[in-house]
Amino acid sequence: MPMELLVTLVLALPIAGFGLTALVGRRLGTRAWIVAVPAIVVTWAIAMVVVWTALSGGFGTDGLHFTLYQWVPAGDFTIEANFAVDNLTAVLLIVVTTVGMLVHVYSIGYMAHDPGRWRFFAYLNLFMFSMLLLVLAGNFMLLFAAWELVGLCSYLLIGFWYPRPSAAIAAKKAFLANRVGDVGFALGIFAVWTTVGTLNFTDAFERLSEGLAGGQIEAWAITGIALLLFCGAVGKSAQFPLHVWLPDAMEGPTPVSALIHAATMVNAGVYFVARANPLFSLSPEAMFVVAAIGIFTAILAASIALTQNDIKRVLAYSTLSQLGYMFASLGVGAYVAAIFHMTAQGFTKGLLFLGSGSVIHGVHEEQDMNRMGGLWRRMPITHATMLVGSLSMAGIPPLAAFFSKDEILGEAFKNGFLWVWLVGIVVAALTAFYMFRLMGKTFYGPSHVDPAVEPHVRESPRSMTVPLILLAIPAALLGLVLGLPFGAGLIGQWLEPIFEEAQLNLGLHHEPVQILGVDGVLILVSVAVATAGLAVAIRLFGFHWPLRGDDTEAQPERVAALTARAPRLYRASFRKWWFDELNDLLFVRLGGRVAHFIWWFDRAIVDGTVNGIGDVVQGAGRDLRRIQTGRVQNYALGIAIALIVMAGGFLIVTAR
Amino acid sequence: MSQSLDSYLALSALLFAVGTFGFLARRNAIAMLMSIELMLNAVNLAIVAFGAFVPSLRGDASVIALVVMAVAAAEATVGLAIVIAIYRNRRTPLVDEYTQMRE
């Protein structure tokens, strides 16, 4: 079983790294990475072997399935620790291990001066283990365990700088928002168990679709299960209305933001819905909900990203928006496009976050873009790599996200979801705009860097720039490699067999792309709007062109004039559509009232009853204690009275 | 009258009641012990009376009465020894002042 052994090693190495680092990391001092990083590098190498075997058809169409051991043997109810490796898993493995490895390397430099670095590397390794377990899991229970584990790691890493109150609060917020989704997810798993009696992915999906076809399972039950499971995906992938935690999660160290909150963990929801495609495709209603929530989140987050000033928050809202795209894509049945976009976005956003970390590092832990500017000369590598990432994100050909985003929009249009396409086009324009607003405010434009810091701003160390360069390569070329020719690229060849059944359920059939027909027009439209958004942003925030010398000075006025034209919209975007305030009102204030009432009820009624019983017993004891005088004659009197009663009773009985 | 079992038993009952009263009412530990002796004697009287009137019990009743006397002697010995021991510690023979172990 060499392949099984390799897959097991992929899981075992990170957890071993976690254990070692957690045990001896404190003694390693500045070399805390000495165990953790090599462990992940080796994991990456092994994972690549597995991926290569899987994608070259080494496991057949069904993929590799094996059981490591019986996890929960409880009578009829057994849960096995079984794993599945198919092409979908393989694509995920590429993203997770590659970004994971580069983030680990990057963290050596980024966390070099943090006294808690051994803790950081231990958590990162634990996260890698959890995420790989999530990807490899072959049943719902194992997936749920991994799901919770990544949530835990996310909590620990957001709150990594826990003495900072905002970090501690953000960690709690993320944990609670995830919990809300996870309740639905757990209920969904229960529902799957009670409906089909198995938790294995393949068996469960098979029986669900057979049950629906045979009439044993009602259609509404399928929809219910799908929507409950989708709750978990909404929480983990931060979709509306549980999206509020992701921007605050930026309180964590930047490598964490890149790895967990951009490239891997937040994709877990997308991965899960794709994995459960045979189930979701059975219910058009569930598909509709997925598409609607996805595209709504996309436009909502994009609109907020327009006005934020914290560099990491802009990226966080961008992540939200892209995740929304992916869900919309899943909802319209464009599974391949969703996974494609996930891959492209994972690399690109990982790159952007690491780049932003480099910038933040360079300007001495400043995150406000209003206090940056003109950095492109001082940080050339960071600037170049981030420019690649931004162009890709904005959907400019021939970079990675252009291909994937275009595929999503094209599929939405062709599958008859015109409204998804329309909103998606708007989002594409907004994306290009806010990405280049970020680039302009950070790298171009006039410098607003603190004068005391400015002379010290220089390029980050090599352990940080090398990962940036390495991430820029897939961000630039991934689309060309996987996405060409349009509609028949490598990614399609890998993933289409997996989604065959879902396509069949949905009644969709794969049509050849007409580059000179409808597809060509769609591509042109999306490129045009992206370019337009980009151009506007550059004009407002970018260079002053040498030809028009006084342009830079006019920029702030132009921005102010634009915001003044739609002050309400600006405020809405700037205050994030008041979602935090709404939650505060709904859950903190109103929930507080309810909780207060319940507290009162508990105190007055429940405790009152309990304490009342206690008081009665105590009082009775206190009063009855007087009977226990300790005087033998009082007791003897009792005996005498009892004797009288007995004699009297005897007399009465015999007299009758 | 002297030939009737009932009269002896009634006498025994009354003697027992007198002993009961003494035990319940007296405060002095020794007086209480004396009351107990009276009650034991009342029981003994009943036993002997049964022996005199029930042919099948004739010898046995006397034996039992003798055993009761011996036990009563043992009880009196130990009881009085306890009273003296307590008196030595508490300086009082009055039972209702022995409240050391009340709470």
Next chain:
Amino acid sequence: MTLPQTVPFLGWSWNDLLFLVLATALLGTALMVVLGRNIIRSGLWMIACFATLAGVYALLGTPLVAAAQVLVYIGAISVLILFAIMLTQTKGGPAALVFHHQAWAAAIAAVVLGTLLALVVTSTEWPLAGEYAATSVRAIAQLLFSDYVLPFEIVGVLLLAAVIGGVFLAKRDEPRDEPHGERPE
């Protein structure tokens, strides 16, 4: 001189008269024991009560029990009690405190109990009761040393244990630090 068959003027048998006298004396002395305010007098009245009871035993035709009553109760127990009274006598103890607070309740309980018990024993039909007859000493002796030999021995051991226990309990604790050879030889 011989006595007439019945008591003159009353027509009772002499035994009945004797019973009445003894019963009255028994209850009277017993009441003196429990009601007397002076504990020494109570002890003395108890001796009288035990003596009267011995008379009742004699009337019942059990001279051995009567003799044992005199020996054990009057000779041993009463003397023991009188010694205990002497050892625990506190001078000037307030006389009002002879009786307990619950004396009235005790009195009522005792009266009711006595009445009830008397009623119960008299209202009961004793099916096995036959003719009144005396018990011979020989029969008692034979029973005591044949059928009842084990209880007899056990009672002997019990008495021994009680004696040892009584001595141990009543013994004054010797002060440990006192030198032993203080008394002159």
